[in-house]
Amino acid sequence: MKIAIIGAGISGLMCAYRLSKKFKVSIFERENYVGGLCSNISLDNLRIEKYNHFFSRQDSEIIKVIQDLGLANSLSFKKVMQASIIDGEFFDMSRIFSLLCLPGVSIIEKIKLAVFLINVSITNDGLRFNSQSASEWIENNCSKNVFDRYFKPMLEFKFQNYADVSASYLWARIKEGKQNEIGVLSGGMEGLLSALENKIRQSGAKIKLSSTIRGIERTKNNKWILQTEDSLSEFDCIVCCISLKEVEKLCDEELKNDLKIPQTDYLFAASYIIKLKKPLSAGYWLFINHKSNGVPNIIINTSALTGDNLVYCPVYKRANIISETEKENIFKDLICALKNINPDFDQTWVEKKVFCQDTFVEPVLMNKFIDQLVAAVGRVQGLYLPDAIYERHLLKTVNTQAIRAQLVFTKIMEGNLA
Numbered sequence: 001m002k003i004a005i006i007g008a009g010i011s012g013l014m015c016a017y018r019l020s021k022k023f024k025v026s027i028f029e030r031e032n033y034v035g036g037l038c039s040n041i042s043l044d045n046l047r048i049e050k051y052n053h054f055f056s057r058q059d060s061e062i063i064k065v066i067q068d069l070g071l072a073n074s075l076s077f078k079k080v081m082q083a084s085i086i087d088g089e090f091f092d093m094s095r096i097f098s099l100l101c102l103p104g105v106s107i108i109e110k111i112k113l114a115v116f117l118i119n120v121s122i123t124n125d126g127l128r129f130n131s132q133s134a135s136e137w138i139e140n141n142c143s144k145n146v147f148d149r150y151f152k153p154m155l156e157f158k159f160q161n162y163a164d165v166s167a168s169y170l171w172a173r174i175k176e177g178k179q180n181e182i183g184v185l186s187g188g189m190e191g192l193l194s195a196l197e198n199k200i201r202q203s204g205a206k207i208k209l210s211s212t213i214r215g216i217e218r219t220k221n222n223k224w225i226l227q228t229e230d231s232l233s234e235f236d237c238i239v240c241c242i243s244l245k246e247v248e249k250l251c252d253e254e255l256k257n258d259l260k261i262p263q264t265d266y267l268f269a270a271s272y273i274i275k276l277k278k279p280l281s282a283g284y285w286l287f288i289n290h291k292s293n294g295v296p297n298i299i300i301n302t303s304a305l306t307g308d309n310l311v312y313c314p315v316y317k318r319a320n321i322i323s324e325t326e327k328e329n330i331f332k333d334l335i336c337a338l339k340n341i342n343p344d345f346d347q348t349w350v351e352k353k354v355f356c357q358d359t360f361v362e363p364v365l366m367n368k369f370i371d372q373l374v375a376a377v378g379r380v381q382g383l384y385l386p387d388a389i390y391e392r393h394l395l396k397t398v399n400t401q402a403i404r405a406q407l408v409f410t411k412i413m414e415g416n417l418a
Protein backbone atom coordinates (compact mmCIF):
# COMPACT_ATOMS: atom_id res chain seq x y z
CA MET A 1 0.00 0.00 0.00
CA LYS A 2 1.31 3.48 -0.95
CA ILE A 3 0.72 6.18 1.67
CA ALA A 4 1.28 9.93 1.33
CA ILE A 5 1.78 12.11 4.40
CA ILE A 6 1.27 15.87 4.06
CA GLY A 7 3.47 17.88 6.46
CA ALA A 8 6.70 16.89 8.21
CA GLY A 9 6.05 18.52 11.58
CA ILE A 10 6.23 16.23 14.61
CA SER A 11 2.83 14.79 13.64
CA GLY A 12 3.90 13.84 10.08
CA LEU A 13 7.21 12.45 11.32
CA MET A 14 5.51 10.37 14.01
CA CYS A 15 3.03 8.99 11.45
CA ALA A 16 5.88 8.21 9.05
CA TYR A 17 7.94 6.60 11.84
CA ARG A 18 5.06 4.17 12.54
CA LEU A 19 3.75 3.63 9.00
CA SER A 20 7.08 3.25 7.17
CA LYS A 21 7.73 0.03 9.10
CA LYS A 22 4.85 -1.62 7.18
CA PHE A 23 4.03 0.47 4.10
CA LYS A 24 5.58 2.48 1.27
CA VAL A 25 5.50 6.05 2.57
CA SER A 26 6.22 9.47 1.01
CA ILE A 27 6.15 12.67 3.08
CA PHE A 28 5.59 16.04 1.44
CA GLU A 29 6.86 19.11 3.30
CA ARG A 30 6.45 22.73 2.18
CA GLU A 31 9.64 23.97 3.89
CA ASN A 32 13.19 22.86 3.14
CA TYR A 33 13.50 21.39 6.65
CA VAL A 34 11.44 19.10 8.86
CA GLY A 35 9.94 19.83 12.28
CA GLY A 36 7.34 22.57 11.73
CA LEU A 37 6.63 24.25 15.07
CA CYS A 38 9.26 22.06 16.77
CA SER A 39 12.12 23.21 14.53
CA ASN A 40 15.14 25.28 15.59
CA ILE A 41 16.32 28.68 14.42
CA SER A 42 19.60 30.58 14.80
CA LEU A 43 20.11 33.35 17.31
CA ASP A 44 23.62 34.73 17.11
CA ASN A 45 25.80 31.61 17.28
CA LEU A 46 23.19 29.57 19.14
CA ARG A 47 20.78 27.01 17.62
CA ILE A 48 17.59 27.37 19.61
CA GLU A 49 13.99 26.16 19.45
CA LYS A 50 11.66 28.72 17.94
CA TYR A 51 9.01 27.73 20.50
CA ASN A 52 10.18 26.29 23.77
CA HIS A 53 8.98 22.67 24.28
CA PHE A 54 8.68 20.81 27.55
CA PHE A 55 7.12 17.51 28.58
CA SER A 56 5.45 16.12 31.66
CA ARG A 57 5.98 12.67 33.16
CA GLN A 58 2.48 11.79 31.91
CA ASP A 59 3.58 12.25 28.26
CA SER A 60 4.19 8.52 28.04
CA GLU A 61 3.76 8.08 24.26
CA ILE A 62 6.48 10.55 23.26
CA ILE A 63 8.73 9.43 26.12
CA LYS A 64 8.48 5.86 24.76
CA VAL A 65 9.54 7.10 21.30
CA ILE A 66 12.44 9.09 22.79
CA GLN A 67 13.61 5.90 24.54
CA ASP A 68 13.11 3.72 21.39
CA LEU A 69 15.32 6.14 19.44
CA GLY A 70 18.10 5.83 22.03
CA LEU A 71 17.70 9.41 23.28
CA ALA A 72 16.68 8.63 26.87
CA ASN A 73 19.87 10.25 28.18
CA SER A 74 19.07 13.59 26.58
CA LEU A 75 15.71 13.85 28.40
CA SER A 76 15.89 15.21 31.91
CA PHE A 77 13.20 16.21 34.39
CA LYS A 78 13.78 19.20 36.61
CA LYS A 79 11.85 20.91 39.37
CA VAL A 80 10.84 24.41 38.32
CA MET A 81 8.86 27.26 39.77
CA GLN A 82 5.70 28.27 37.90
CA ALA A 83 4.45 31.55 39.23
CA SER A 84 1.80 34.17 38.71
CA ILE A 85 3.00 37.69 39.28
CA ILE A 86 0.05 39.79 40.28
CA ASP A 87 0.74 43.50 40.64
CA GLY A 88 4.42 42.79 41.29
CA GLU A 89 3.89 40.00 43.86
CA PHE A 90 5.05 36.39 43.18
CA PHE A 91 2.67 33.45 43.79
CA ASP A 92 4.23 30.02 43.34
CA MET A 93 1.32 28.25 41.60
CA SER A 94 2.78 24.78 42.05
CA ARG A 95 1.99 25.00 45.79
CA ILE A 96 -1.64 24.71 46.89
CA PHE A 97 -0.72 26.95 49.87
CA SER A 98 -0.29 29.86 47.40
CA LEU A 99 -4.05 29.78 46.78
CA LEU A 100 -4.66 30.83 50.37
CA CYS A 101 -2.60 33.98 49.80
CA LEU A 102 -4.27 35.12 46.55
CA PRO A 103 -5.37 38.74 46.88
CA GLY A 104 -8.89 40.00 46.18
CA VAL A 105 -10.85 36.84 46.95
CA SER A 106 -12.66 35.86 50.14
CA ILE A 107 -11.76 32.85 52.27
CA ILE A 108 -14.96 31.06 51.06
CA GLU A 109 -13.90 31.67 47.44
CA LYS A 110 -10.41 30.32 48.19
CA ILE A 111 -11.87 27.13 49.68
CA LYS A 112 -14.26 26.71 46.73
CA LEU A 113 -11.35 27.23 44.32
CA ALA A 114 -9.18 24.67 46.14
CA VAL A 115 -12.02 22.07 46.11
CA PHE A 116 -12.65 22.80 42.42
CA LEU A 117 -8.95 22.34 41.50
CA ILE A 118 -8.78 19.06 43.45
CA ASN A 119 -11.89 17.83 41.60
CA VAL A 120 -10.37 18.78 38.24
CA SER A 121 -7.18 16.92 39.09
CA ILE A 122 -9.10 13.68 39.72
CA THR A 123 -11.43 14.01 36.70
CA ASN A 124 -10.19 12.17 33.64
CA ASP A 125 -13.00 12.82 31.19
CA GLY A 126 -12.75 16.52 30.30
CA LEU A 127 -14.86 16.05 27.17
CA ARG A 128 -18.00 16.03 29.29
CA PHE A 129 -17.57 19.76 29.97
CA ASN A 130 -17.60 20.55 26.26
CA SER A 131 -21.15 21.88 26.12
CA GLN A 132 -20.47 24.80 28.48
CA SER A 133 -18.21 27.78 28.13
CA ALA A 134 -15.06 28.14 30.23
CA SER A 135 -16.42 31.28 31.92
CA GLU A 136 -19.77 29.65 32.89
CA TRP A 137 -17.91 26.65 34.30
CA ILE A 138 -15.70 28.72 36.61
CA GLU A 139 -18.47 31.12 37.61
CA ASN A 140 -20.74 28.19 38.54
CA ASN A 141 -18.09 26.22 40.42
CA CYS A 142 -16.14 29.08 42.02
CA SER A 143 -17.42 32.63 41.55
CA LYS A 144 -17.52 35.46 39.01
CA ASN A 145 -14.89 37.28 41.04
CA VAL A 146 -12.49 34.29 40.88
CA PHE A 147 -13.12 34.02 37.14
CA ASP A 148 -12.51 37.74 36.52
CA ARG A 149 -9.35 37.88 38.59
CA TYR A 150 -7.59 34.63 37.79
CA PHE A 151 -9.02 32.85 34.74
CA LYS A 152 -10.16 35.71 32.50
CA PRO A 153 -6.63 37.19 32.10
CA MET A 154 -5.25 33.78 30.99
CA LEU A 155 -8.09 33.25 28.50
CA GLU A 156 -7.70 36.82 27.21
CA PHE A 157 -3.96 36.31 26.77
CA LYS A 158 -4.55 33.27 24.58
CA PHE A 159 -7.86 33.92 22.78
CA GLN A 160 -8.61 37.65 23.15
CA ASN A 161 -12.34 36.94 22.87
CA TYR A 162 -12.95 33.98 25.20
CA ALA A 163 -16.78 33.87 25.17
CA ASP A 164 -16.90 30.80 22.90
CA VAL A 165 -14.01 28.88 24.50
CA SER A 166 -15.08 25.51 25.86
CA ALA A 167 -14.78 24.45 29.51
CA SER A 168 -13.04 21.30 28.18
CA TYR A 169 -10.10 23.46 27.07
CA LEU A 170 -9.77 24.97 30.53
CA TRP A 171 -10.06 21.53 32.16
CA ALA A 172 -7.12 20.34 30.03
CA ARG A 173 -5.03 23.43 30.84
CA ILE A 174 -5.62 23.16 34.57
CA LYS A 175 -4.73 19.46 34.53
CA GLU A 176 -1.57 20.08 32.50
CA GLY A 177 -0.48 23.09 34.54
CA LYS A 178 -0.31 21.25 37.84
CA GLN A 179 3.24 19.99 37.49
CA ASN A 180 6.21 21.56 39.19
CA GLU A 181 8.59 19.19 37.40
CA ILE A 182 9.10 19.40 33.65
CA GLY A 183 11.05 17.39 31.09
CA VAL A 184 13.28 18.96 28.47
CA LEU A 185 15.47 17.52 25.72
CA SER A 186 19.01 18.85 25.73
CA GLY A 187 19.44 21.05 22.64
CA GLY A 188 15.65 21.22 22.26
CA MET A 189 13.62 19.10 19.85
CA GLU A 190 16.31 19.10 17.11
CA GLY A 191 17.90 15.81 18.28
CA LEU A 192 14.54 14.05 18.30
CA LEU A 193 13.63 15.43 14.87
CA SER A 194 16.87 14.31 13.25
CA ALA A 195 16.70 10.84 14.89
CA LEU A 196 13.15 10.44 13.53
CA GLU A 197 14.21 11.72 10.09
CA ASN A 198 17.12 9.21 9.96
CA LYS A 199 14.95 6.27 11.02
CA ILE A 200 12.26 7.17 8.48
CA ARG A 201 14.79 7.44 5.63
CA GLN A 202 16.48 4.17 6.71
CA SER A 203 13.14 2.37 6.41
CA GLY A 204 12.98 3.39 2.75
CA ALA A 205 10.41 6.20 3.05
CA LYS A 206 10.90 9.36 0.99
CA ILE A 207 10.90 12.79 2.65
CA LYS A 208 10.26 15.35 -0.08
CA LEU A 209 11.27 18.80 1.18
CA SER A 210 10.22 22.07 -0.51
CA SER A 211 7.16 20.20 -1.85
CA THR A 212 3.96 22.13 -1.20
CA ILE A 213 0.76 20.18 -1.75
CA ARG A 214 -1.70 22.27 -3.77
CA GLY A 215 -4.66 19.88 -3.96
CA ILE A 216 -5.99 16.42 -3.13
CA GLU A 217 -8.44 14.56 -5.31
CA ARG A 218 -10.33 11.28 -4.99
CA THR A 219 -10.46 9.05 -8.07
CA LYS A 220 -13.43 6.88 -9.08
CA ASN A 221 -11.62 3.70 -8.01
CA ASN A 222 -10.96 5.04 -4.47
CA LYS A 223 -7.37 6.09 -5.02
CA TRP A 224 -5.98 9.53 -4.18
CA ILE A 225 -4.14 12.02 -6.37
CA LEU A 226 -1.77 14.51 -4.76
CA GLN A 227 -0.94 17.66 -6.62
CA THR A 228 2.32 19.53 -6.02
CA GLU A 229 3.46 22.59 -8.00
CA ASP A 230 4.85 20.44 -10.81
CA SER A 231 3.57 16.87 -10.41
CA LEU A 232 0.62 14.59 -9.77
CA SER A 233 1.10 11.29 -7.89
CA GLU A 234 -1.28 8.49 -6.99
CA PHE A 235 -1.61 6.92 -3.51
CA ASP A 236 -3.88 4.43 -1.74
CA CYS A 237 -4.37 6.74 1.21
CA ILE A 238 -3.39 10.14 2.52
CA VAL A 239 -2.59 11.25 6.06
CA CYS A 240 -2.99 15.02 6.42
CA CYS A 241 -0.64 16.19 9.18
CA ILE A 242 -1.60 19.83 8.73
CA SER A 243 -4.34 21.92 10.33
CA LEU A 244 -7.94 21.11 9.38
CA LYS A 245 -8.26 24.65 7.94
CA GLU A 246 -5.37 23.93 5.56
CA VAL A 247 -6.85 20.51 4.68
CA GLU A 248 -10.09 22.20 3.57
CA LYS A 249 -8.16 24.52 1.25
CA LEU A 250 -6.80 21.47 -0.59
CA CYS A 251 -10.19 19.78 -1.15
CA ASP A 252 -12.69 20.34 -3.96
CA GLU A 253 -16.30 21.19 -3.00
CA GLU A 254 -17.52 17.59 -3.16
CA LEU A 255 -14.77 16.33 -0.85
CA LYS A 256 -15.32 19.25 1.53
CA ASN A 257 -19.03 18.39 1.71
CA ASP A 258 -18.25 14.75 2.44
CA LEU A 259 -15.72 15.62 5.16
CA LYS A 260 -17.98 18.15 6.92
CA ILE A 261 -15.14 19.56 9.00
CA PRO A 262 -16.80 21.73 11.66
CA GLN A 263 -15.82 25.37 11.57
CA THR A 264 -13.71 26.88 14.30
CA ASP A 265 -11.15 29.66 14.56
CA TYR A 266 -7.47 28.80 14.59
CA LEU A 267 -4.79 30.47 16.67
CA PHE A 268 -1.70 31.97 15.09
CA ALA A 269 1.36 32.03 17.35
CA ALA A 270 4.36 34.29 17.54
CA SER A 271 7.30 34.44 19.85
CA TYR A 272 9.99 36.89 20.81
CA ILE A 273 13.08 35.09 21.98
CA ILE A 274 15.39 37.35 23.91
CA LYS A 275 18.95 36.56 24.95
CA LEU A 276 19.81 38.45 28.12
CA LYS A 277 23.21 39.39 29.49
CA LYS A 278 22.18 38.34 33.00
CA PRO A 279 19.75 35.79 34.50
CA LEU A 280 16.25 37.24 34.92
CA SER A 281 14.71 35.21 37.73
CA ALA A 282 14.59 31.82 39.39
CA GLY A 283 11.10 31.10 38.03
CA TYR A 284 10.57 29.11 34.82
CA TRP A 285 6.98 29.72 33.70
CA LEU A 286 5.76 33.14 34.71
CA PHE A 287 2.35 34.67 34.15
CA ILE A 288 2.39 38.42 34.59
CA ASN A 289 -0.84 40.23 35.20
CA HIS A 290 -0.10 43.84 36.00
CA LYS A 291 -2.50 46.77 35.98
CA SER A 292 -0.08 48.93 33.96
CA ASN A 293 0.37 46.35 31.18
CA GLY A 294 -2.14 46.41 28.34
CA VAL A 295 -2.21 42.63 28.04
CA PRO A 296 -1.03 39.96 30.46
CA ASN A 297 2.16 38.17 29.42
CA ILE A 298 3.61 34.72 29.73
CA ILE A 299 7.36 34.57 30.02
CA ILE A 300 9.23 31.29 29.81
CA ASN A 301 12.61 31.79 31.36
CA THR A 302 14.85 28.93 30.29
CA SER A 303 17.94 30.15 32.15
CA ALA A 304 16.60 28.17 35.13
CA LEU A 305 17.22 25.04 32.98
CA THR A 306 19.96 25.70 30.44
CA GLY A 307 21.99 28.62 31.77
CA ASP A 308 21.72 30.37 28.37
CA ASN A 309 19.65 33.29 29.73
CA LEU A 310 17.06 32.83 27.01
CA VAL A 311 13.58 34.18 27.57
CA TYR A 312 10.62 33.07 25.42
CA CYS A 313 7.70 35.43 25.14
CA PRO A 314 4.84 33.75 23.23
CA VAL A 315 1.93 35.71 21.77
CA TYR A 316 -1.28 34.23 20.38
CA LYS A 317 -3.69 35.81 17.91
CA ARG A 318 -6.90 34.64 16.34
CA ALA A 319 -6.11 34.19 12.64
CA ASN A 320 -4.18 37.37 12.01
CA ILE A 321 -0.54 37.87 11.10
CA ILE A 322 1.21 40.33 13.43
CA SER A 323 2.10 43.61 11.71
CA GLU A 324 5.39 45.51 12.14
CA THR A 325 3.71 48.16 14.35
CA GLU A 326 2.10 45.49 16.53
CA LYS A 327 5.49 43.80 16.80
CA GLU A 328 7.02 46.98 18.23
CA ASN A 329 4.16 47.37 20.71
CA ILE A 330 4.49 43.76 21.82
CA PHE A 331 8.20 44.33 22.46
CA LYS A 332 7.50 47.46 24.56
CA ASP A 333 4.93 45.45 26.52
CA LEU A 334 7.44 42.66 27.10
CA ILE A 335 10.09 45.00 28.42
CA CYS A 336 7.50 46.20 30.92
CA ALA A 337 6.64 42.57 31.83
CA LEU A 338 10.33 41.68 32.35
CA LYS A 339 10.63 44.66 34.70
CA ASN A 340 7.67 43.31 36.64
CA ILE A 341 9.57 40.04 37.13
CA ASN A 342 12.84 41.70 38.11
CA PRO A 343 12.75 45.43 39.01
CA ASP A 344 16.52 45.70 38.23
CA PHE A 345 15.93 44.69 34.61
CA ASP A 346 16.36 47.33 31.92
CA GLN A 347 16.65 47.25 28.14
CA THR A 348 20.48 47.21 28.22
CA TRP A 349 20.22 43.59 29.46
CA VAL A 350 18.92 42.56 26.01
CA GLU A 351 21.84 41.12 24.05
CA LYS A 352 19.96 39.75 21.02
CA LYS A 353 16.37 39.19 20.02
CA VAL A 354 14.55 37.32 17.31
CA PHE A 355 10.87 37.19 16.34
CA CYS A 356 9.03 34.38 14.60
CA GLN A 357 5.43 33.61 13.81
CA ASP A 358 3.36 30.73 12.46
CA THR A 359 -0.18 30.33 11.20
CA PHE A 360 -2.85 27.75 12.16
CA VAL A 361 -0.99 26.42 15.20
CA GLU A 362 -4.01 25.06 17.08
CA PRO A 363 -7.79 25.12 16.86
CA VAL A 364 -9.81 27.17 19.31
CA LEU A 365 -11.74 24.53 21.25
CA MET A 366 -15.11 26.21 21.04
CA ASN A 367 -18.27 25.07 22.83
CA LYS A 368 -19.60 21.86 21.26
CA PHE A 369 -16.83 21.93 18.60
CA ILE A 370 -15.21 18.72 19.80
CA ASP A 371 -18.46 16.71 19.58
CA GLN A 372 -18.80 17.64 15.91
CA LEU A 373 -15.13 16.85 15.26
CA VAL A 374 -15.35 13.39 16.76
CA ALA A 375 -18.21 12.69 14.35
CA ALA A 376 -16.09 13.94 11.40
CA VAL A 377 -13.41 11.23 11.80
CA GLY A 378 -13.65 8.35 9.35
CA ARG A 379 -16.31 9.97 7.12
CA VAL A 380 -14.12 9.64 4.03
CA GLN A 381 -12.34 6.35 3.44
CA GLY A 382 -8.61 6.57 2.82
CA LEU A 383 -8.22 10.15 4.10
CA TYR A 384 -6.85 10.37 7.63
CA LEU A 385 -6.93 13.54 9.73
CA PRO A 386 -4.88 13.14 12.93
CA ASP A 387 -5.93 16.62 14.06
CA ALA A 388 -9.59 15.53 14.14
CA ILE A 389 -8.94 12.68 16.57
CA TYR A 390 -10.04 13.74 20.04
CA GLU A 391 -9.84 11.25 22.83
CA ARG A 392 -8.95 12.23 26.36
CA HIS A 393 -6.08 14.42 25.18
CA LEU A 394 -7.52 17.75 24.18
CA LEU A 395 -4.54 20.08 23.95
CA LYS A 396 -2.39 20.00 20.84
CA THR A 397 0.97 18.92 22.21
CA VAL A 398 3.85 16.79 21.00
CA ASN A 399 2.58 13.85 23.09
CA THR A 400 -0.96 14.22 21.70
CA GLN A 401 0.40 14.19 18.15
CA ALA A 402 2.35 10.99 18.99
CA ILE A 403 -0.85 9.37 20.34
CA ARG A 404 -2.80 10.44 17.25
CA ALA A 405 -0.07 8.98 14.99
CA GLN A 406 -0.38 5.66 16.81
CA LEU A 407 -4.20 5.74 16.35
CA VAL A 408 -3.84 6.52 12.61
CA PHE A 409 -1.39 3.59 12.33
CA THR A 410 -3.87 1.24 14.05
CA LYS A 411 -6.74 2.40 11.82
CA ILE A 412 -4.72 1.91 8.63
CA MET A 413 -3.54 -1.54 9.79
CA GLU A 414 -7.13 -2.57 10.60
CA GLY A 415 -8.29 -1.34 7.16
CA ASN A 416 -5.45 -3.19 5.48
CA LEU A 417 -6.22 -6.46 7.24
CA ALA A 418 -10.00 -6.27 6.66
Ligand SMILES: Cc1cc2nc3c(=O)[nH]c(=O)nc-3n(C[C@H](O)[C@H](O)[C@H](O)COP(=O)(O)OP(=O)(O)OC[C@H]3O[C@@H](n4cnc5c(N)ncnc54)[C@H](O)[C@@H]3O)c2cc1C
Binds near residue numbers: 007011012054
Ligand atom coordinates in the same frame (compact mmCIF):
# COMPACT_ATOMS: atom_id res chain seq x y z
C1 LIG B 1 4.31 28.83 21.47
C2 LIG B 1 4.15 27.33 21.47
C3 LIG B 1 4.64 26.60 22.55
C4 LIG B 1 4.46 25.22 22.57
N1 LIG B 1 4.94 24.51 23.63
C5 LIG B 1 4.78 23.17 23.69
C6 LIG B 1 5.31 22.42 24.76
O1 LIG B 1 5.95 22.96 25.66
N2 LIG B 1 5.09 21.07 24.78
C7 LIG B 1 4.40 20.43 23.80
O2 LIG B 1 4.25 19.20 23.84
N3 LIG B 1 3.89 21.14 22.75
C8 LIG B 1 4.06 22.47 22.68
N4 LIG B 1 3.56 23.17 21.61
C9 LIG B 1 2.72 22.49 20.64
C10 LIG B 1 3.53 21.73 19.58
O3 LIG B 1 4.53 22.58 19.03
C11 LIG B 1 2.57 21.30 18.46
O4 LIG B 1 1.50 20.57 19.01
C12 LIG B 1 3.23 20.40 17.44
O5 LIG B 1 4.49 20.89 17.06
C13 LIG B 1 2.30 20.31 16.22
O6 LIG B 1 2.90 19.49 15.26
P1 LIG B 1 2.22 19.26 13.85
O7 LIG B 1 3.12 18.37 13.12
O8 LIG B 1 0.81 18.82 14.05
O9 LIG B 1 2.10 20.69 13.18
P2 LIG B 1 3.24 21.63 12.57
O10 LIG B 1 4.42 21.63 13.40
O11 LIG B 1 2.55 22.92 12.28
O12 LIG B 1 3.63 20.92 11.20
C14 LIG B 1 2.88 21.03 10.02
C15 LIG B 1 3.86 20.92 8.85
O13 LIG B 1 3.11 20.87 7.64
C16 LIG B 1 3.74 21.68 6.67
N5 LIG B 1 2.71 22.05 5.69
C17 LIG B 1 1.63 22.85 5.88
N6 LIG B 1 0.91 22.92 4.75
C18 LIG B 1 1.53 22.16 3.83
C19 LIG B 1 1.26 21.82 2.46
N7 LIG B 1 0.20 22.32 1.81
N8 LIG B 1 2.13 21.01 1.80
C20 LIG B 1 3.23 20.49 2.43
N9 LIG B 1 3.52 20.79 3.73
C21 LIG B 1 2.68 21.59 4.42
C22 LIG B 1 4.31 22.84 7.46
O14 LIG B 1 5.37 23.47 6.79
C23 LIG B 1 4.78 22.13 8.76
O15 LIG B 1 6.12 21.69 8.67
C24 LIG B 1 3.77 24.56 21.52
C25 LIG B 1 3.31 25.29 20.43
C26 LIG B 1 3.50 26.68 20.40
C27 LIG B 1 2.99 27.45 19.22
